[in-house]
Amino acid sequence: MRSLLTRQSVRATSRFYVLRRPRESFTAQCSLITSVTLEKASPVPRSLETKMPSLDGFLQRVRECNTGLEELPTLTPFLVDGKEVGKLKPRFVEQVRRFPEVFVIEGEPGPSGRVTLAADLDTCEKRSAKVAEVLQVLRSEGFITGWRDELYPVVASFAESPLLLVERAAATHLGIKAYGVHVNGFVRDPAGSGGLKLWVARRSLTKPNWPGKLDHIVAGGQPHGLSCRENVLKECAEEAGIPASLAATARPVGAVSYLTIAANGYKPDVLFCYDLELPPDFVPTPQDGEVSEFSLKPVEEVAEIVANTTEFKTNCCLVIVDFLIRHGYLSPEQRGYLQLVAALRSGDCS
């Protein structure tokens, strides 16, 4: 609104007049300014506070992202170049034990033991090549499924250069930290109420993981060789037909983390969160068959789906709750607020 004022001569309505008015009447002016601010900056959304005196529903979703930890004492640390980069389930330790020229098992399986790589594998290239051979065998034997032909970096923490690269489908078996980008695609209510709507995707029923579940407009794993920003542009184009010029306005707004011990292994994941404001009449279009449909829902409706159902792919719930917190939809007046803020980073956020 104000930016328009500076660019074109809109006739001075009382609403604009105050913005130019001299400051002799401070309080009178503030009350007027406020009416402007309420339109521009939009009122604080309070409906969720009324509907949800407690945030237990959201806390339950967070718990569902952090499960199976009772198995922790059965896992064997996976070390590369002296750094712990993952953990293996007993089943997988026995599988890699068959390839002593690549995987070396020291001590007994479990927290006291360790899985490492053969000493002669002293570069990222050598390690990646030999480990890939092993993973291909396990794939051919049907032990590793859902092969993606996508390489994930193996690192102790995000900024470090990879110690080796492994096929994405093996990430959980090796228990390495996996990173992803999740984009909140939102629209400001054109009526100026300040209300927001979120674009929600319905995952295709043919997807191997989470078929038919609700998802973000755009989300994807963070592969080797792309920056997070480049990955956001790529996924925006591939998953929703969002042109680069628009996708480039996505803002990094933080990260959430969780830790799950799933059937196939240890999953310490970190999701980089992005906010992407979309024009009211932009409509995302499924591009790669991974999404069956997109729908635009008021944020309050999305919040109730997250709090009261398991319709969303589990890890999306963390990113949506983070969105609700950052945009003022939740408040310290709601029971569990601080626990929820803290729980969004339950995993190793590094």
Add this chain to the structure above:
Amino acid sequence: MRSLLTRQSVRATSRFYVLRRPRESFTAQCSLITSVTLEKASPVPRSLETKMPSLDGFLQRVRECNTGLEELPTLTPFLVDGKEVGKLKPRFVEQVRRFPEVFVIEGEPGPSGRVTLAADLDTCEKRSAKVAEVLQVLRSEGFITGWRDELYPVVASFAESPLLLVERAAATHLGIKAYGVHVNGFVRDPAGSGGLKLWVARRSLTKPNWPGKLDHIVAGGQPHGLSCRENVLKECAEEAGIPASLAATARPVGAVSYLTIAANGYKPDVLFCYDLELPPDFVPTPQDGEVSEFSLKPVEEVAEIVANTTEFKTNCCLVIVDFLIRHGYLSPEQRGYLQLVAALRSGDCS
């Protein structure tokens, strides 16, 4: 801009035309929409990314909020009604030992021992009254300074009802969790570049704590008997002359936490963060002598002050870094991003 469109008849420039255009030419439209979006939603601020390939400066500020932890093994837990609510330094254990009808010391001072309250103090009222008598004696003896006549609730976690109330000046001596509200008062660049400016306060040189340091436009401890929202309204009026109608648009956006062992005791603090968008020509005015001056600075300038100096009151740095992260000023492309996101909640955030 869009909200205006819906309200008044602005002549249709090409910039607005696209918003009404039928959707037959998808890509062409997107590129046009983007130009609108870039103005409305504003481009992602990237200057800090160029200037700061590493976030070490911010990480150093966070470390300065979490100091003295090597003393942890010397502190004695303080339990009320069976719940640990604080920790005492050896010096303060010896002080309260003089009042056995109120404070009971079990075992040796240190982590294995404990300080509790006399069993007959079985209500919040009784505990508060008797503890207050002890604190008044310690005040008269000059052991407790900076008396505020402000009661803090003693709780194991925020949502619980207080086990007792204590004078604010004694909070650190007893090592109880203290809560506060910090308001980021920001202004959107009227030129529509999407750039933001932050109102920064300079603390009066006469303040007992942090005299002359930079501070938020509004920040305050969370006393007993006020909700965080009520406290924000109160502090906005008292500290900066922000009228309630404007202060009411402040949005809760999360919380940060830290843990310091200071000279006078254990400080596990939690700060509730608020964003308050202010009209470009609103000028805060010092009300209570606690602020010597307010100045409006580009967010990038504030960020550089935080990263490169100790000009700001230490705990404000956490809230400002949280603001930078939520508004897209920092990015995963900068070294230390995830560590910084995680470090903002180094204390017990409950």
